[in-house]
Amino acid sequence: MQMESPGCPDCGTPLGSPPPASCARCGLPLTGPDAYALWQVAGELNALDTRRRWLVWRHGELLAALRARRDAPVAVSAGAVPAGVPGFASAGWGRAGAPGREVSAPSARTVLLIIGGVLVVVAALVFTVVSWGGLGIGGRAAVLLALTACALALPRPLIRRRLTATAEASAVMGLALVLLDGYAARQAGLGGLDRMGTEGYWAVLTVLTAVGAAGYGWWQRLRLPLAVGLLTARLPGLLIVAALGGGAEDYATALIATAAVDFVTLYALTERGGAGTDGVRDRLGGERAAAVLVVGVRAVGGGWALVGGAIAVAHAVAAVSWAEVVPAWVPLGLLALVGVVFCRAFRALPFALRCGAEGAAVVALIVAVGSGLRCVTPGGWGVAGYAAPAAVIAVWAAMSCARGGRWVKAEAEAGAFVPPAGVAAAVGELASASTALLLTGVLVLPDIVHALTLPAVHGVELWFDGHPQRWNWEVASAPLVVLWLFAAVLAAMAALRARSAAAANTDRLANALRNARALSAVPALLLLPVALRVPYGWVLAAATVGSLAVVVDVVRRPGAALTSRLVASVAAGALALLWSWADRAAVLAVWGTFAASAAVLAHVLSAPMRGHPTARAAARVAGAFAVLALGVEAVASGVTADLPWHGTAFVVLAVAGVSAGAAAAWHRIPGRDQVATAVEGTGYVLAAVAIALTVPHFDALSLALAVSGVAGLAVALRPDRRRAALVGTGLLIASSWVRLALAGVDSPEAYTLPVTAAALVIGHRRRTSAPDTGSWAAYGAGLGATMFPSLAATWTDPSWVRPLLLGLAALSVTVVGVRARLQAPLVVGGAVLVMVGLHELAPTVVQVFGLLPRWVPLAAAGLLLLLLGATYEKRIEEARRLRDAVGGMR
Structure with missing residues (x-):
């Protein structure tokens, strides 16, 4: 079929092929981007028209065919009704089976x-x-x-x-x-x-x-x-x-032996190549049935083995003599053998199952060795007997994982990843040994925490009681050995991971291991002299020097392994700060030293060339801690000098002021604005603490509020801290309130007039800088702060002075609102003036109503309603004009 030549999009004149640059009849340009886009749109419209004509033809053809079969019987099948067509689903079409059958034939059978x-x-x-x-x-x-x-x-x-x-x-x-x-x-x-x-x-x-x-x-x-x-x-x-x-160990042996028989039978049927597996499929009638049988045997056998292992482990842990430990070794050894065979022989099993089997074998071995060591070690060393084999196995497993320059990564190769033979065993050993070591650490954790917090507990008695009792700082050797084993395993794993990782500095697992190593190694090192009965002062000095040494190393080499070194420094510093509370002189020395070192660290890490996020975050934390440490130093100095708490508050307030000045200076240095913000925020917290310390003494509270208010106004001199003026003004007003309360002043105007003055000044400056600011936002709060409390006091004040002064003030505000065409002064002043007038007329009105007969008010009210009804339209129009006039004000 010969296609028609395209016509001009404007006049429809045939253009021929190829089309000319412009239409010969109407002169419409037919080249360029716009013409190309127009040709595309025209082509799509032609295609839609063609498609619509075909659908109309098809609709008529199908309708004619259905009309021809109108009288023939119709059998509707599930596939004959198109899905999603409205009206068919509600009629029940397309459902398999007869209506009303809710149970299938196989289910019923x-x-x-x-x-x-x-x-x-x-x-x-x-x-x-x-x-x-x-x-x-x-x-x-x-x-x-x-x-x-x-x-x-x-x-x-x-x-x-x-x-x-x-x-x-x-x-x-x-x-x-x-x-x-x-x-x-x-x-x-x-x-x-x-x-x-x-x-x-x-x-x-x-x-x-x-x-x-x-x-x-x-x-x-x-x-x-x-x-x-x-x-x-x-x-x-x-x-x-x-x-x-038999006893508990015999039942455990029976359970594990039964599981072993299950696994051996399953191996004989399914792991002897394709022939055995095909035989199982043929006997059971298909792949699905064979898979269900295999999974069932694994689940039942594995559950039986785990139950037996749990009984054996519980019996071995509870054993106290060789006569009880040796029989427990039988089920533990059998469990270890079953786990090893299950992991290494069934290589077609899922990776997680093989890891779990090897892990169960490792747990059995750890418990067997630990129970034996507990029988030969002194009392209190039982936990260490379990931690030692767990640590050895964990290091060995980590070496196996890192062997060959890589750790285990389940990466798919050609859609199916089959780990090497020893990988599942290594992962299972590492997971189980690490978990066992972690459990031993949890068991000795109370002893470690008690040793770490004992100086602080003594410090509570020292600082709050003033007459502390004698105390003895010591730690048992066995918990410390477990902590050392934990730290050593973490150190070995971190080293192996860093050696095998392609990019150790950016590897998350390597960094996490290094940080965990630092957190565990620091208390292990610092508690060693405690176990050796070194005096308290030397231990505290060792913790302080160790933290400062790491800080010096960070200052000298800010880039290498920054996170782990900061973690070590923070851990040692936290222990030194905690232990320092056992002696007042130690608090002054240690907290002052750390304040200086934190300031230096913040200065070094916040240098513009230190663009690392960890360095920036550490700089902010160090700056904030420096201010906090100075605040603690101030409190400790005041308590040591026997100053009262409200006297100590001003020392803390001085530290807050110095921090605000330091923050202002640091804000001028490029790249250190975040550190300055942290320093400034911590200073504000110290100021709040200082004010809280003066609350029981109103004289000191008024002075502290005044000093803080002046400092706030000084901070507001910075271009980026203009809003601090609001806080400073509020503090000054609060200071005046406290002073007025001390003087016994109960007149509300004495408290509200300063607020009104400050609010009106701030509102006027706001309207000056932003002329589109409304009068309510600028003056509403300031006017209401004084007028409404004074109005409330007027109704209970028998004197004529307050109503007179309030009325004059309200009249002045109303006149100003009218002259300046401001809505807030007009509404507030007018409302207060009306209320004052009502207050003055109230006695007279009451007196007149008492002299008049009772029917007079009712008659007056009725006449008033009649008058209002007669002049309704006029009054409504006047009210509209008044509303528009007031609404036109700002």
Whole structure:
């Protein structure tokens, strides 16, 4: 079909091919970007028109076809109705199955088979226990054997008829009847079975049942008998231990041995190459059933092993002698063996499962070694006996992870990542050993915390009581050894990670390990002289010097490993500051020293060339701490000099003032504005603390507020701190209020006039700088601060002076509002003036109303309403003009 030549977009004249530069008829340009865009739009519109014409044609064709089949029967299927078409879903179209069927046929079949099987087994149990007493031994055996044989023989013909679910149910009933046969045989004394022990008999019976159920299911290609055999196999080991009268370690051994048998069986069936796996699939009828069986065996066996391991661990931890420890080694060794084999032999298992198996083996080994060491070490060293093997294994595992220049990273390769053989073992060992070491650290944590905080506890008595008791600073050796082991493991892991990481300085794990190493190594080092009975002063000096040494190193080399060195310095400094409270002279020396070192550190780290975020954050913290330390120094100096608290407050206030001046100076240095802000903010906190210390003494409080207010006005001289004037003014006003309260002044104007003056001045400056500011924002709060409290006092004041002065003030404000056309002065002044007038007229009105008859007010009110009604339109118009006039003011 020959396509039509395009026409001119304006006049429609055919243009030919190729089109000319402009239309020959109307002269419309046909080149350039606009013409190109116009051609695109025209092409899309033509395509839409073509598509619409085809849809209209198709609609008519389909409608004609449906009309031709109007009288024919229609069968609606689920796929015949398009999804999402309105009207069809509400009519119930497109649903599979007949309406009203809420249970599918397979579900109904399963429920029926389960209920039927349970009822048959219950009936057999009732028959066995209750109702067969009238039968002889032959009759009993014949009935039970016949029922069992029928139940076990039915699955094969049922499977041939493709009744697989019924066959599974029949097989399970047959296995249940086997157990009833065993019970009946023993109750009847068949072959002298009643003379056997109960536990021993049932152990043998459950072993035979488990093996027979597994073999029967494998032979008949059934799934449920295999599950019955797996679950029944849980019992023989426990029953044998019960028959032999074993202890907790024997039960743990039985549980772990049962799990080991499960894993060996599973390995024999699925891990011998493709033949074994294919055989399982064929026997169970598909890949899904085989996967369910494998997962079930793993879950049941793993759970049994974990329960046995938990019992063994608890028994070994609670053992106090070799006679109790040695038997506990048997289940622990078996658990370790099972975990190692499970991790290293089942290489097709998920990575996490293999890690968990190796971790369980490591836990068993740690507990076994730790329980043995506890028996040969002195009292109190039991936790260290568990920490030592955990530390050794953790370091060994870390070396295995770092071997080859890399740690374990689960990165996909060609869509499937299979870790190397030793990787899962190394990760499991590292995780379990680290967790065990962490638990030992938690156990000794109370002793470590007590040793670290003992000087501070003594300091509380020193500073608040004044008569402290003698104290002895010591720490046990065993908790300190555990802390040293923890720090050593972290140091080794940090070194290995830094060596193997491609970029150690930017590696998050390496940095975290270094920081954790610093946090644990600092108290381990500083508590060592305490354990060696070094005097308190020397220990405090060691902590202070150690922190200062790290600060000096940071000042000399600000870049390398900055975070870890800062963490070490902060840890040592925090301990030194905490320990210094045990002596007043030590507080003055240590806090002053750290204030100076923090100021130097803030100065160095806030240099413009230090662009690292950690350096900037550390500079801000150091600057704030320097001010805080000076504040503590001020308080300690005042208490040491026996100054009262309100006297000490002014020393703290002086520190706050100095910090504000230092912040102003630092703000002028490029790049140090953030440090200056931190210093300034900490100074404000100290000022608030100083004012709080003077609250019980009003004279000192008034002076402190005045000094703070003047300082606030001084801060407001900075261009970037203009708003500090508000705070300074507020503090000065508060100071005047305190002074007035001390003088016994109760007139509200004495308190409100300073606020009004300050607010009006600030509002006037605001309107001057920003002419679009409204009068309410500028003057409303200031006028109301004095007039409304004075108006409230007027109604309770019998004197004529306050109403007169308030009325004059309100009149002046109203006149100013009218002259300046400002809404806030007009409304506030007018309202107060009216209220003052009402106050003055109130006695006269009351007196007049008392002289007039009672009907006069009612009549006056009625006449007033009539007058208002007669002049309604005029009054409304006048009210509108008044509203517009007032609304036009600002």
